[in-house]
Amino acid sequence: MSALAAHERARRQRILHSVARHSVLIGVGVVFVSPFVFVIFTALMTRDQALTRAIWPSPFRFQNFYDVLDQQPLLRWTWNTFLISSLSSIGVVLSCTPPAYALARMRFRGRNAVFLLVLSTMMLPIQVTIIPLYVLFSHLGWIGSLKPLIIPGFFGDAFSIFLLRQFFMTIPNALTDAARVDGASELRLMLRVVVPLAKPALVAVFLFNFLYCWNDLFAPLLYLGANPDSYTISLGLSEFRSSRHVDYELMMAACVLFTLPVTVLFFLAQRAFVEGVTVTGVKG
Amino acid sequence: MAATAISPAAARARRRRRRRTRTYGLAFLFLSPWIVGFLLFLVYPMVASLYFSFTHYDLLNSPRWIGLANYKYMLENDPFFWQAVRNTAWMIVIGLPLRLFWALMTATLLTMKVSGQRYYRTLYYLPTMVPPVAAALAFTYLLNPDLGPVNGVLAHLGIPGPLWFFDPSWSKPALVLLSLWGAGDAMIIYLAGLLDVPQTQIEAAKIDGANAVRRYWHVTLPSISPVIFFTLVTGLIWTFQTFTEAYVAGNTTSGQKDTLGEPQGSLLFYAIWLYQQGFRYFNMGYASALAWVLFGATMLCTLVLIKSSERWVHVEGNQ
Numbered sequence: 386m387s388a389l390a391a392h393e394r395a396r397r398q399r400i401l402h403s404v405a406r407h408s409v410l411i412g413v414g415v416v417f418v419s420p421f422v423f424v425i426f427t428a429l430m431t432r433d434q435a436l437t438r439a440i441w442p443s444p445f446r447f448q449n450f451y452d453v454l455d456q457q458p459l460l461r462w463t464w465n466t467f468l469i470s471s472l473s474s475i476g477v478v479l480s481c482t483p484p485a486y487a488l489a490r491m492r493f494r495g496r497n498a499v500f501l502l503v504l505s506t507m508m509l510p511i512q513v514t515i516i517p518l519y520v521l522f523s524h525l526g527w528i529g530s531l532k533p534l535i536i537p538g539f540f541g542d543a544f545s546i547f548l549l550r551q552f553f554m555t556i557p558n559a560l561t562d563a564a565r566v567d568g569a570s571e572l573r574l575m576l577r578v579v580v581p582l583a584k585p586a587l588v589a590v591f592l593f594n595f596l597y598c599w600n601d602l603f604a605p606l607l608y609l610g611a612n613p614d615s616y617t618i619s620l621g622l623s624e625f626r627s628s629r630h631v632d633y634e635l636m637m638a639a640c641v642l643f644t645l646p647v648t649v650l651f652f653l654a655q656r657a658f659v660e661g662v663t664v665t666g667v668k669g
Numbered sequence: 670m671a672a673t674a675i676s677p678a679a680a681r682a683r684r685r686r687r688r689r690t691r692t693y694g695l696a697f698l699f700l701s702p703w704i705v706g707f708l709l710f711l712v713y714p715m716v717a718s719l720y721f722s723f724t725h726y727d728l729l730n731s732p733r734w735i736g737l738a739n740y741k742y743m744l745e746n747d748p749f750f751w752q753a754v755r756n757t758a759w760m761i762v763i764g765l766p767l768r769l770f771w772a773l774m775t776a777t778l779l780t781m782k783v784s785g786q787r788y789y790r791t792l793y794y795l796p797t798m799v800p801p802v803a804a805a806l807a808f809t810y811l812l813n814p815d816l817g818p819v820n821g822v823l824a825h826l827g828i829p830g831p832l833w834f835f836d837p838s839w840s841k842p843a844l845v846l847l848s849l850w851g852a853g854d855a856m857i858i859y860l861a862g863l864l865d866v867p868q869t870q871i872e873a874a875k876i877d878g879a880n881a882v883r884r885y886w887h888v889t890l891p892s893i894s895p896v897i898f899f900t901l902v903t904g905l906i907w908t909f910q911t912f913t914e915a916y917v918a919g920n921t922t923s924g925q926k927d928t929l930g931e932p933q934g935s936l937l938f939y940a941i942w943l944y945q946q947g948f949r950y951f952n953m954g955y956a957s958a959l960a961w962v963l964f965g966a967t968m969l970c971t972l973v974l975i976k977s978s979e980r981w982v983h984v985e986g987n988q
Contacts, residue, residue, distance in 0.1 A: 406783045413778060414792050420850060421795070423818045424807045438821045480702035487699035493692050499700065506711060510910055510967055512943055512960040516953050517717035518710065520728065540706025571695055600800040602913045607948060619802040619913075626921050633810050640803040651798045655791070 428637040435634040449638040457621060458613075459639060466617040469531055469605075470598035473538030477594045478587055480541045485549035486575045490561060500550070506543045511603070519607060529612035534604055538594070545590045552586035553579055588657040592650070599647060618643050721957035728951050739958035750959075752934050753942040756841065757911060760938070761970075764845045765908045769900055772852040776859035777885075790860070797853030805917035808847045809834055834922040837935035844936065847914055855900045862896035863889065891983040898982045902974055909967050912940040939963060 427435055428449055429442040454460060487493075488500050522533045560582070561574050569577070580587070602619040609615045622643060625636050697704075722739055724732035743750050779790050796804070811817050812833035820830030833843040866889050874884045890897075915936040916929065923931035929945050930937025943963070947956030 403783065406781045410778060410781070410783065410789050413775060414789060417793050417796055417850065419818075420807055420811055423811055427810060436816065438816060438818070440818060440821070480706070483699040483701075484703040487696045491692065491696050491699065493696040496696075502707075503703065506707070508906060508967070508971065509711070509715075510906070510960065510963050512910065512940060513718055513964050514711060514714035516721060516947055516957050516960065517714035519948070520717075520953070521714075523728070537706065537710050539702070540710060541703030542706075546703060571699070575699075596798075600802070602802050602916070606944075610948075619800060622802050622806060623917050623920065624926065625806065626924055631921070631924070633813075633816065636806055637810060640806050643803045644799050647798050647800065648795070651795075 424637045424640060427634055428641045430634045432632065432634060435632070446634070449634050450642065453635045453638045453642070456635065457625075457639065458616075459618070459621070459642065461614070462616050462618045462621040465531060465615055466599055466619070469534045469617065470595045472535045473598055474591045474594040476535065476538035476540075477542050477545050478591050480539050481545040481549055481590065482580065482587070483575065484541055485546045485553055486571075486579060488546065489550045489553035490556075490574070490579065491571060503543050503546050507547070515607060522608060528608055529615060531609075531615055533608040534598070542594070545594065548590055548593075549583065549586055552583050556582050585657050588654065592654055592657060596647060596650075718957040718960060721954050722961050723958075724954045726952075726954040726957075728953055732954060735954070739955045740962070742955070743958060743962065749934065749937060749942055753930075753937050753939045756930075756935065756937055757909065757939040759841055760844070760911050761905065761908050764841070764848060765901075765904050767845055768848050768852050769855055769897070769904060771849045772855035772900070773859050773897075775852070776856045776863055779856075779860055780863050794853040794857060796850045797856075799851065801851075801913045802917050804847060804851055805914040806921060808843065808850075809918055809921045812843050812846070834918050835932060837933040840918070840932055840935045844914060844918065847918075855904070858896055858900055859893065862893040866892045894981060894983045898974075898978050902971060905970055905974065906967055909963060909970075910940045911938045912944070916941055916944075 423440065426440060426442050429445045429447065430439070430449075431442075431444070431446050434442065484503075488496060488503070518533070519528070522528055525532075527533050556579055561578055564574055564578055600619060601617075602623055605617040605620040606623070609617065609620060622636075622639055625631075625639065721732060723734060723736055725735050725738075726732040775793055779786070779793060783789070799807070811819050814820055814830060814832045814835060817833075819833075823830040831839040833839050870888050870892070871884055874888050879887065915938050919929060919931045919936040919941075920926045929941050929949075939959070940963075943956050943959040946952045946959060
């Protein structure tokens with residue numbers, strides 16, 4: 386009888402613990418989620434309503450999304466942003482795989498020194514290089530075009546090389562050694578053995594760069610600021626308010642449209658994403 | 670003709686030498702995209718900007734050598750320089766620790782064993798996916814003193830909300846709130862670190878009678894100290910360059926984009942002042958000098974951090 390009571394007490398305590406844990410997690414979760422909810426609700430309000438403290442839209446005005454596309458060249462900005470993000474990310478994957486392969490799988494003297502050099506360049510504030518680069522790009526006549534944002538991607542990126550190198554290191558040597566004995570060249574080893582096994586890392590590198598470019602404001606501000614035709618979404622939205630007056634419902638609608646693609650991308654590629662972050666952060 | 674005199678050992682040595690130069694050549698070839706990028710987009714601009722920093726350069730006329738005048742002006746005559754330094758220091762000393770502490774706390778919550786753990790993790794990380802410009806615009810609305818829901822909720826509780834981005838003494842705290850919301854990048858790194866903490870040590874401490882707080886302080890924290898160190902270094906470098914959120918929030922609340930860092934220069938961070946000097950006033954020489962001082966300060970703080978890490982970062986014996 387008393388054993389049963391003790392069992393019952395333990396069960397009740399377990400449930401209580403579980404409820405307490407969920408309450409804390411939900412409480413903090415509300416902090417993270419409520420900005421999304423408020424922004425989406427405001428994006429659906431009429432102008433009059435957006436100028437009050439109301440939270441629930443009535444009526445729901447889906448027309449806002451259409452209006453903001455109509456008023457701002459959002460589609461053009463999206464196309465520019467997509468072009469920059471995808472082309473430069475392709476460039477980064479192509480240009481970082483061979484260096485990462487060399488640093489992870491080839492033996493040559495000074496390899497560690499080169500690797501340290503790659504790592505140390507990550508510490509350099511971009512401010513140190515942007516002024517001469519701006520001068521260089523303006524001599525080339527690239528200012529206002531998408532080129533300064535795409536072409537450097539084809540010449541390596543320290544963080545991506547680092548991430549790929551870390552991943553390539555984890556591929557067992559036995560796999561490449563066997564093929565090497567059979568007389569396969571390093572290029573063949575990279576393309577036929579290492580790259581197929583490193584697909585998750587390549588996807589992660591592509592995604593990171595894509596997101597970085599998609600979100601970046603600084604570089605577009607420097608190189609595209611003079612030419613509204615080549616604005617990215619970040620740059621266009623940063624100038625959303627040019628007068629004293631602001632249409633919050635349209636601004637929030639634009640924010641929703643801007644955020645939606647990356648959130649979808651995140652859900653589709655969550656695994657590759659989280660793995661990529663932790664490979665660099667913890668095992669680095 | 671040479672073949673007659675060659676001993677087997679010498680031939681082997683020559684073969685080895687040839688193989689070595691071949692691997693060198695091959696490694697060089699594989700590294701070449703990075704080498705070209707390194708020289709073109711890093712070494713050359715670094716040298717050039719160091720040179721510019723000793724010149725007066727407005728992009729139209731060629732640079733004119735003025736020695737240390739830029740650096741002298743910066744330290745002695747530029748009031749905005751010191752304002753930018755103070756604002757940036759505020760973010761480093763107050764904003765960054767708050768952000769990392771919040772990230773560690775939320776990561777710790779996410780290690781609790783509950784059903785649906787995966788969903789909580791996704792939910793907490795989600796804000797990090799929001800583009801910084803969108804997040805900054807969203808927060809100018811959320812924290813709008815008249816219309817925003819934050820002050821609306823505060824008013825319901827009978828608390829008069831601050832003016833946030835409209836008040837020079839509340840604009841930086843508002844920016845910190847924004848950075849806490851998107852602290853998922855640090856959170857996820859901490860989470861991975863926390864999940865790697867050896868359970869045997871925790872169990873041992875439990876048997877020794879250590880309560881949860883002591884276990885966290887004496888076992889968990891030391892064992893994730895390398896991860897904390899990593900986030901501190903990257904966070905430090907990043908905070909020195911605070912730009913996007915402050916730029917957008919400042920321009921959006923002040924309704925113009927000519928005077929940056931509004932209200933009253935309270936969001937005038939170092940990188941914003943540098944941008945204004947270089948790309949609004951086209952004082953390319955002065956902006957280069959600002960960039961090198963930024964670089965020096967970053968290096969110095971990182972070195973101090975690395976030096977201090979010997980005392981508090983715990984390294985596993987077998988690593």
